[in-house]
Amino acid sequence: MKIILCADVENLGKLGDVVTVRAGYGRNYLLPQGLAMVASAGNLKLFELERKKLVARMDQIRSEAADTKTRLEALEVIIPMHVGENEKLYGSVTSTIIGDALAALGVEVDRRRILMDAPIRTLGEHPVRVRLHSDVVALVPVKVVSDHQPQPESEEDAPASPPESEEGFLAAQPQEEEVAISQE
Secondary structure, eight states, rough: OOEEEEETTTBBTTTTTTOOOHHHHIIIITTTTSSSEEEOOOHHHHHHHHHHHHHHHHHHHHHHHHHHHHHHHHOOOEEEEEOOGGGGGHHHHHHHHHHHHHHTTTTTOOOOGOOOOOEEESSSSEEEESSSSSSOOOEEEEEESSOOOOOOOSTSOOOOOOOOOOOHHHHHHHHHHHHHHOOO
């Protein structure tokens, strides 16, 4: 099946390319999504008339992706994870967790756009690629940290709690007795 691409399609072609694809891929995905139209004489003329609009729309999408890229690369994503002995993570950091962390920071990114070769299984800083457009890929620094605070090893390291004054203790005692008497 010959089609005309109405948008850049990854691993297939750019806007305006006439390509041959399997009939099912064209009918079930490309045509309903508005990414392509059947290559006929009438559609070729129609496409040439609408080419400027489509190019302008693709340029706008590309510029929005570039703006999002600069915002993403400026962020530092910190993900707290439960850690066991020898700083080994329980579980791993996946694209879903990173997507949720980005959403919490105010940047909505589809988790399928987060490119990871394998889930993150160690503490530290890891660069993660996010494909925002076929031409725009952001490199986001993701820092995986332990979710629990280190416990002080001795009483000297523990923060001192303020001592209770005797007046405060004595003043609180009659109030408790009054409450007990009024309930009877």
